Amino acid sequence: MNIKPASRMNLVQEYYFSTKLKQIADMRASGIDVLNLGIGSPDLPPSVETIDALTDSAAHPKHHAYQSYVGIPALREGFAQFYQKFYGVTLNPVNEVLPLIGSKEGIMHIAMAYLEAGDEVLVPNPGYPTYRAASLLTGATVVDYDLAEENGWLPDLDALAQRDLSKVKLMWVNYPHMPTGAQANTAFFEKLRDFAIAHNILIVNDNPYSFILNDSPQSILAVEGMKEVAIELNSLSKSHNMAGWRMGVLVGNAELVSHVLRFKSNMDSGMFLPLQMAAVKALQNPQSWYDSLNEIYRQRQTKVFEIMDLLDCKYDTKQIGMFVWAKIPDTYTNSYELSDEILLGSAVFITPGGIFGTAGERYIRISLCAEITLFDQAIQRIRQSKGVCS
Numbered sequence: 001m002n003i004k005p006a007s008r009m010n011l012v013q014e015y016y017f018s019t020k021l022k023q024i025a026d027m028r029a030s031g032i033d034v035l036n037l038g039i040g041s042p043d044l045p046p047s048v049e050t051i052d053a054l055t056d057s058a059a060h061p062k063h064h065a066y067q068s069y070v071g072i073p074a075l076r077e078g079f080a081q082f083y084q085k086f087y088g089v090t091l092n093p094v095n096e097v098l099p100l101i102g103s104k105e106g107i108m109h110i111a112m113a114y115l116e117a118g119d120e121v122l123v124p125n126p127g128y129p130t131y132r133a134a135s136l137l138t139g140a141t142v143v144d145y146d147l148a149e150e151n152g153w154l155p156d157l158d159a160l161a162q163r164d165l166s167k168v169k170l171m172w173v174n175y176p177h178m179p180t181g182a183q184a185n186t187a188f189f190e191k192l193r194d195f196a197i198a199h200n201i202l203i204v205n206d207n208p209y210s211f212i213l214n215d216s217p218q219s220i221l222a223v224e225g226m227k228e229v230a231i232e233l234n235s236l237s238k239s240h241n242m243a244g245w246r247m248g249v250l251v252g253n254a255e256l257v258s259h260v261l262r263f264k265s266n267m268d269s270g271m272f273l274p275l276q277m278a279a280v281k282a283l284q285n286p287q288s289w290y291d292s293l294n295e296i297y298r299q300r301q302t303k304v305f306e307i308m309d310l311l312d313c314k315y316d317t318k319q320i321g322m323f324v325w326a327k328i329p330d331t332y333t334n335s336y337e338l339s340d341e342i343l344l345g346s347a348v349f350i351t352p353g354g355i356f357g358t359a360g361e362r363y364i365r366i367s368l369c370a371e372i373t374l375f376d377q378a379i380q381r382i383r384q385s386k387g388v389c390s
Contacts, residue, residue: 011136016129016355024349034343035378037304038351040178040322040367042241044296046282047289050240053281057274067270070261071099075276078283079234079249086211087219095254098261099279101271103208103235103248106260108134110204110231110250113263114170115140122171124155126179126353126360128206131172143168146359149327153182157195165199174206176214179356179365181319183214189223196229202256203230208248209321211239211290213297227253231260238322240282241293247271247279297322300368303375307366310382311338322368325353334361346381 017039024034045051057063070076076093083089091097100106107130115121117139123131125144135142145160147153155173173192175184196203203220210217219234221227231252237243250260270276304324308315313326332338335352342348351367353360 008137008139012133020349027347032347035348035370035374035381037307037366037370037375037378038349039369040238041243041369042238042322043369043371044241044293046241046245046278047285049284050242050278050282054274054278057277060274063273063277065273067273067276069265069268069270071097071270072273072276074280075099078280079251082283083219083221083251086217087222089219089221089251091221091251092254096251096257098250098257098264099271099276100233100248100250100264101268102237102246103206103233103250104130105246105264105268106233106248106250107131107206108137109260109264109267110170110233111135111138111140113259114202118167119169120165120167122160122168122201124172124174124177125358126356126363127172128174128178129355131174131206135170135172140169141167144357145171147177147180147182148359149180153177153180154184154188157191161195161198165201168199168201170202170204171196172204172206173220175218175220176207176209176212176320178209178321179323179351179353179360179363180325181316181321181323183320184218186218186223189220189226192220193223193226193229197225201229205230205232207232208235208238210234211294212320212322213294213301214320221251231256236279236282239290240285242279242282245275245278247275247282297368299372300370300375303372303379304366304368306379307375307382310379310386311342311364313364323365324368325363325365327363335364338364342382342385345385346378348378348381 027034076097079097080091080093083091111134115138119140120143121135121140122145123142125146132142145155205220220230220232233250235248308326312329315324315326328335328338335354339350339352342350351365353363353365
């Protein structure tokens with residue numbers, strides 16, 4: 001038999017981390033203890049109340065059936081109350097809140113609901129690779145918009161407006177930004193709203209990092225008039241230490257959300273009820289819970305800054321989110337060279353910024369999702385490989 005995959009598969013490659021984890025697994029199998037500082041998978045647990053809600057609900061014999069495609073009312077109401085409390089955004093839980101099996105699922109659902117061959121879509125460079133992959137799989141044409149450090153990693157909307165945008169239907173944005181840790185302010189979002197109106201473009205903001213090392217969480221929908229031109233993805237993966245639970249949400253005006261629901265309802269079923277009940281409880285975490293989590297991340301960030309200093313990399317100490325993004329020295333050809341050198345020479349994996357686009361080729365990214373002792377080990381290994389005295 002010679003059964004070939006669909007031609008659309010030629011547009012995408014296996015996800016970088018999928019292939020890199022295989023290499024790390026092979027190195028570990030050969031006896032090399034690799035320290036993985038690359039992936040943003042929270043290593044801390046959800047709140048005790050969240051776990052208790054899961055176990056209590058799972059013990060109920062009638063909580064194991066199929067669930068509604070739109071989530072239980074308590075979860076939609078929980079997300080609406082969360083948005084009101086922390087972002088100052090009013091949402092109708094009936095039709096403006098759509099729970100998702102992780103926000104990565106939402107990226108694909110949005111792309112399939114809105115994009116097709118002949119459409120163009122604006123994708124950030126550097127940016128989360130899934131925006132590009134999901135867009136390409138729909139048959140749409142990806143148009144990069146470059147982000148630069150000197151512009152605070154914000155798009156130059158004036159320059160974009162000079163392009164032919166007549167075929168652009170959707171623009172992916174992501175603030176707080178991954179991988180750079182940059183923030184956007186209200187003034188930028190207002191300009192983005194006006195840009196979207198002028199060019200008839202749907203804005204999709206991916207917002208999973210707003211609570212990590214950030215004293216002022218913000219939603220794009222808090223900007224007046226933005227709900228008419230934008231929808232927002234959010235997630236409990238990063239902010240509530242629930243990455244493996246796959247609990248995300250799409251919020252926005254009812255009409256825009258309804259098209260995504262129409263596609264989603266043909267692709268999956270509702271989430272396991274105990275997971276939804278646990279998410280309801282997680283959304284009720286007090287401010288003190290986020291504060292204690294961020295204190296841990298601040299301590300780790302200090303250690304990562306020390307690693308960056310050892311590597312002669314330059315970074316912004318004000319960046320937020322669960323990574324540190326830094327510019328590599330001119331002595332390296334690109335970020336892959338530095339990443340491979342540290343992996344092979346120190347058995348420490350750090351992410352090359354080039355996987356996020358050409359604009360990230362001179363940068364590296366280190367995750368904060370590891371215990372302090374692991375960062376200390378990484379520091380010691382890099383010191384030894386570089387011949388630096390302790």
